Amino acid sequence: MAVYAHINTCLTSDKNYSEIVCKSQPKASLHAIHYETNDCVRLMATNAKREDNHHLLSTQQIHQLNASNNLLLFSPKWDQMYDVFYNSQQISPQPDHPVDDKPNHRTDDEMKVNADHKDTHLLDTSHEWKPIDKLNAQTLVKYYTQLAKLRLTGLVVLTTLSGYYMGLQTPIDPLILTATLVGTGLTSGSATAINQYLEIPFDSQMKRTQNRPLVLGRISGLHAMGFAGVSGLTGLALLSYVNPLTAVLGASNLILYSFIYTPMKRAHIANTWVGAVVGAIPPIMGFTAATNCIDMSAVLMGLVLYSWQFPHFNALSWNMRHEYARAGFRMMSVTEPKLCINTALRHSCLILLYSTIMCTTLTTWTFGIDSLPINLYLIYLSYKFRANPDAKSSRKLFFYSLIHLPAIILLMCISKRRPQSSANNVNTVNDSKQSVAGNS
């Protein structure tokens, strides 16, 4: 168990007051008083003076802490701030340090911070502030994939692929397809890298995002922006090779996500709608890569993805609303919870509507039939989430939405309406009729 202790020394009227805030599981806090011995100032831990103090250090432990030579308690310059970390190794005595008058009688047991918990020892870890590791190929790849949010980018590329396939009226052009997919992936990775660059302090506030490479300081901001620049330019160049319309869509998606959605997250709850548009554009991009125009079918696909974002994101944000509130994010789950749960349900129903409309133009009726149970279950989970919004129902809805989207896309592609084949059928029927008429 790690106990993180942070000493903040400060001027008070008596110049002696110092405060140690220990962060541990559960919380502990001590107050300490300076006194001067020789050339150094020694901190003495005392009981916390807070009414709500939950500190778990017993009087005996405080005595032991005071009797120790833990670096935490020595502050040669009393007006400096220390961050010292405890972990589960034994403290090693510091021979250079001015030793206190009292004999050094620390033992393993005496240094336990919390007798109730597993062995925790106080340790002088002033060296724990680690230098930033040099980057090698392996870590570089790891950080780049984290910057590009590989899973999210993968999903975006998948939706683009489905858009391309659904819009395709000619045989597959592998060059165009590859350029579209790689271009979209690179553009999406660039957008997420810019987003992470701009969001460093906000990401550190939330558990979900606090292990991103920029937050941890593993790579510099310039490096991340360089990555974003290179991948963005390459991606857009590839997309413009496909056709200008796709490139324009890709560029506007990049700008929308990085420079409009990202700041809006703290400005207004409408950011969710903007984010939904960001999610809807990739399949339209795939469509335009195949057809070079945006028609009703493309818009329908985009609408399905637009509506899908709401049950997906609202469920995700439900569990994180405490952290969102503290970090200053304005999300529906924080400020308008009723709107949050209603929107999720409303858009789940809209997905069913769009799927039905799609059966008239884009797909055959088999899609309407086999997507029905999948869509209905989404509506059912959204309804349960609305009726009883809590951690469990939101998690179920979120995880199901991750299954729902690929399933719908797959079924869509399977049931793609092929006008050419039906025309061929008509011709062969006519031919056979004529041949029959000819023979008779």
Added chain:
Amino acid sequence: MLRSPNVALNLLAKSLTASTQWPIAGTAVLSVHCHRCLSGKPATSDDSNDHVDRVSPTGHPVSNLRLIHFGRPANETPPERELRLKRSALQKWNHEYWLKNNADFQRQKSDYIERELKALRGQEFKSSLSYDELSLFYKSFLDSNHKKHMNYNLEWYRRHTSLLWPAFRVLLIRLRRKFWTRN
């Protein structure tokens, strides 16, 4: 430097006591006496540690930021020094903002919870159950702090992106140092 951490930690520690709340102006004197406040290393560390950037192993308990100690190498050129000072200043400003914001949030949240408890007259309160009441608090917190948050956002974007060009210059300097001065 120690103003806001001090005030923030004091707020945390003394939220329910009647001890003196230090005025922000009065604690300005602290910054004069404190140097290397965010360094996290005691003065007894030797200078060889000072040459590299170091990152704290965990996020700060209040501000949640991973603080960086910016190392000063021996052959530091003026652009490098300028970048280091700028990064350091930005980190300090950022850290103080989040210290204050998070401490305010926790304090207001516990005040709110205490008020609600008093209203319910001693009923057991579990923060995870009463999301309705908490959401009212969240909304009021976000609304009352909206302008402050927006100002912080714009300031943060501006200052953070203004680091890019100096960082690029430093990158060129370091590349030159690595590849050209060997000749």
